[in-house]
Amino acid sequence: MAENIVIVGAGQAAVSCAARLRALSPECSISLIGDEPYLPYQRPPLSKAFLTGELSVERLALKPHDWYDAQAIDLKLESSVSSIDRRERQVILQGGKRIPYDKLVLATGSRPRVLPDKFTRDASRIYTLRGIADAEMLKGELRPDRRLLVIGGGYVGLEFAASAAKTGLDVVLVEAAERILGRVAASETADFFRELHRSHGVKIIEGVGVLSICDIDGARRASLSNGEQVDADFVVVGIGAIANDRLAMECGLETRNGVLVNENGQTSDPRIFAAGDCATLGGEALTARIESVQNAIEQGDAVAHSLLGQAAPPRKTPWFWSDQFDAKLQIAGINSGFDRTEVKAGARAGAQSIWYYAGETLLAVDAINDPVTYMTVRRILDARTSTLE
Amino acid sequence: MPRVTWKCSDGKTISADIETGVSLMEAAVNLNVPGIFGDCGGALSCATCHVVLDEAWQHIVPGPTDMEGEMLEVVEGGRTDRSRLSCQIRVTEQLDGIVLHVGV
Numbered sequence: 001m002a003e004n005i006v007i008v009g010a011g012q013a014a015v016s017c018a019a020r021l022r023a024l025s026p027e028c029s030i031s032l033i034g035d036e037p038y039l040p041y042q043r044p045p046l047s048k049a050f051l052t053g054e055l056s057v058e059r060l061a062l063k064p065h066d067w068y069d070a071q072a073i074d075l076k077l078e079s080s081v082s083s084i085d086r087r088e089r090q091v092i093l094q095g096g097k098r099i100p101y102d103k104l105v106l107a108t109g110s111r112p113r114v115l116p117d118k119f120t121r122d123a124s125r126i127y128t129l130r131g132i133a134d135a136e137m138l139k140g141e142l143r144p145d146r147r148l149l150v151i152g153g154g155y156v157g158l159e160f161a162a163s164a165a166k167t168g169l170d171v172v173l174v175e176a177a178e179r180i181l182g183r184v185a186a187s188e189t190a191d192f193f194r195e196l197h198r199s200h201g202v203k204i205i206e207g208v209g210v211l212s213i214c215d216i217d218g219a220r221r222a223s224l225s226n227g228e229q230v231d232a233d234f235v236v237v238g239i240g241a242i243a244n245d246r247l248a249m250e251c252g253l254e255t256r257n258g259v260l261v262n263e264n265g266q267t268s269d270p271r272i273f274a275a276g277d278c279a280t281l282g283g284e285a286l287t288a289r290i291e292s293v294q295n296a297i298e299q300g301d302a303v304a305h306s307l308l309g310q311a312a313p314p315r316k317t318p319w320f321w322s323d324q325f326d327a328k329l330q331i332a333g334i335n336s337g338f339d340r341t342e343v344k345a346g347a348r349a350g351a352q353s354i355w356y357y358a359g360e361t362l363l364a365v366d367a368i369n370d371p372v373t374y375m376t377v378r379r380i381l382d383a384r385t386s387t388l389e
Numbered sequence: 390m391p392r393v394t395w396k397c398s399d400g401k402t403i404s405a406d407i408e409t410g411v412s413l414m415e416a417a418v419n420l421n422v423p424g425i426f427g428d429c430g431g432a433l434s435c436a437t438c439h440v441v442l443d444e445a446w447q448h449i450v451p452g453p454t455d456m457e458g459e460m461l462e463v464v465e466g467g468r469t470d471r472s473r474l475s476c477q478i479r480v481t482e483q484l485d486g487i488v489l490h491v492g493v
Contacts (some may be wrong), residue, residue: 042430059411064419267409294435297428323435326455330434348455371456375436 002027005307006091008081008098008247009107010034012042012293013276015062016300017105022071024308031074031099033081033091038132039065039320040075044293046135047159048323051142052167056312057132084251086269103271103307106259107300108244110291115151115210115237123213123220125234129156130241141234144168149222149232151210153180155322157238158193161202162324172203174222176209183240186341188354189366193324200325241291243278253336256280258289264312265303273306275299290334294319317381319374330374333364333381346370391485395422398492413489414438414476424475424492431476433457436464442459442471443488450478450487466492 005021007014010032018030021265034040041060049055067182068075080094088097112128120126127138138160141148149165150157153175165171181190194204209225243258254260254268258280265273276296280289295318302312320331338356345352351370355377356363362381367374390406395417397403402456407416417425426437433456442450450473453461457477461468475489 042429044432059415062418067419067421070421293428293430319434321429323431323432328433347459369456370459371433372459372462375460376435379463 002029003102003307004029004031004032004100005103005105006033006101007105007107008033008091009038009105009109009276009278010040010060010075010077011109011276011296012040012109012298013109013279013296014105014107015040016297017107017275017304018300019063019071020301020304021307022073024304024310028308029074031076032068033076033079033093033099035078035080036131036133037078039063039077041132042293043130044232044321046109046132047129047156048163050132050135051139051163053139060132079292084247084272086251086272089271099329101271103273105303106248106267106272106274106278107178107276107296108247108259108278110241110243112156112237113240113242115213115239118212119210120213123215123235126213127219127234127236129236129238138236142167142169145170146233147219147231148172149174149220149230149235149236150211150238151222152238152240153177153182153206154184154202154238154240155181156359157236158197158324159322160236160238161197162200165200165202166325167199172232173197173202173204174208174210174224174230175204175206176225179206180204183364184335186335186338186356188341188343189329189368192329192331192368196325196327217344230385241277243280243289245278248272248274248278256282256287259386260287264306265299266306273303275303288334289317292318292320315385316386319378328369328371330367330371331364332367332374332378333362335364335366338363344373346373391480391482391487392487393480393484394488395420395425396443396486396488396490397423398490399423409480409482412476413440413478413480413487414474417475417491422491427474427476429476433474433477435462436460436474438475439466439468440473440475440489440491442473443490444471446487447471449483452476478483478488488491 039061082094083092147170150173166310211223213222222230245255248259259274277291305312322329335356342355353373354366365377395402414427419486429435
């Protein structure tokens with residue numbers, strides 16, 4: 001009998017899963033439940049081309065409206081799931097409506113970490129960036145000559161700072177850790193981006209925390225741990241993301257900083273799967289939760305296979321990218337556990353790459369304006385993964 | 390609107406009139422052209438929108454940038470001298486009638 005598959009979430013992982021499911025099984029029933037009012041969309045442009053007005057909201061959509069009809073995928077937008085009843089195998093929407101499932105996929109994504117309330121309760125115009133609604137508000141703030149304070153020197157913070165500086169804003173970025181990109185990249189990569197931002201007028205302050213933000217004289221005044229104060233018209237906080245695993249936790253699924261899944265994307269309930277930002281892959285040696293487009297697409301695709309009892313295609317090397325000013329950073333592999341790096345100049349002027357090793361084993365590369373190195377390393381790492389399998 | 394045709398390796402042909410300004414990748418994704426994914430949304434980072442220009446169009450379409458050229462050097466399936474990443478080609482009136490081969 002054709003199975004009834006319900007996917008909670010309507011982002012990249014959800015759409016990838018639905019598309020693959022339909023390709024593999026013309027007969028199963030597929031529903032996507034998303035809480036936003038927009039067609040499932042791409043998030044990466046929200047800090048870049050969408051923010052600066054180069055890309056319209058229509059062009060963010062992953063698929064046009066008629067695609068969902070053509071694929072017989074029931075897209076329920078503006079619908080919030082309040083709980084999961086595993087015994088009855090039903091998803092319960094806010095308002096009480098129950099939707100039965102044979103198998104369930106959690107693709108609930110992640111949400112931005114926020115500053116503690118006591119830091120910000122006396123301040124207005126403090127934003128995080130996750131969805132179209134956030135980006136629309138921030139677009140309204142992005143006016144030349146306004147002063148922006150960015151808190152957090154990760155990729156979202158740096159990309160936002162770059163977009164704002166390009167638009168003509170006066171930008172200060174504060175990073176509490178010793179340096180920007182501390183959790184995700186080597187110091188050589190951080191050095192490049194620090195210099196890039198400085199050359200475009202962004203003031204980067206590292207190793208300094210924000211103690212409080214208050215509205216004073218029409219500005220947001222941030223008091224920093226080094227005793228300085230920064231006045232800004234608005235503040236963007238980019239200090240990481242948290243998996244949306246509440247639904248899983250409340251219905252008793254195992255979680256570990258995300259919905260815990262095995263290699264097949266299966267949670268501790270064999271009828272429930274998870275994919276994308278919300279999923280933590282548990283292993284004997286490591287647990288990993290990856291926030292990226294490529295991971296969302298791949299895990300969504302893999303879960304579609306698992307749902308039908310099929311083996312998923314071999315995993316590819318994870319890849320990431322970040323565009324800031326005129327620089328393109330492309331990352332192949334995951335650098336965690338590296339013990340040394342090598343910096344190599346690329347073939348063209350301005351191209352360079354940072355290679356991460358654990359002993360003699362290549363783990364990852366950060367390629368800056370150096371696509372050929374990025375693509376080459378992807379191929380090397382892909383070949384190694386397939387040999388191991 | 391310019392007419393664009395994708396010829397897929399399985400013999401399937403998809404033709405449609407495409408609004409100017411959108412990329413050939415976006416148009417293909419919207420039309421569900423098999424073999425065109427555009428995972429990175431046009432950021433020149435996934436190489437999942439590889440097409441081969443039909444011979445007649447090779448010299449009409451503006452050539453690739455250095456960055457695109459480098460991505461193509463190591464593209465899956467192998468580069469041909471008419472290979473392009475279709476996210477980097479915007480539809481213009483000049484491209485009316487263009488034919489693209491996918492998955493060759």
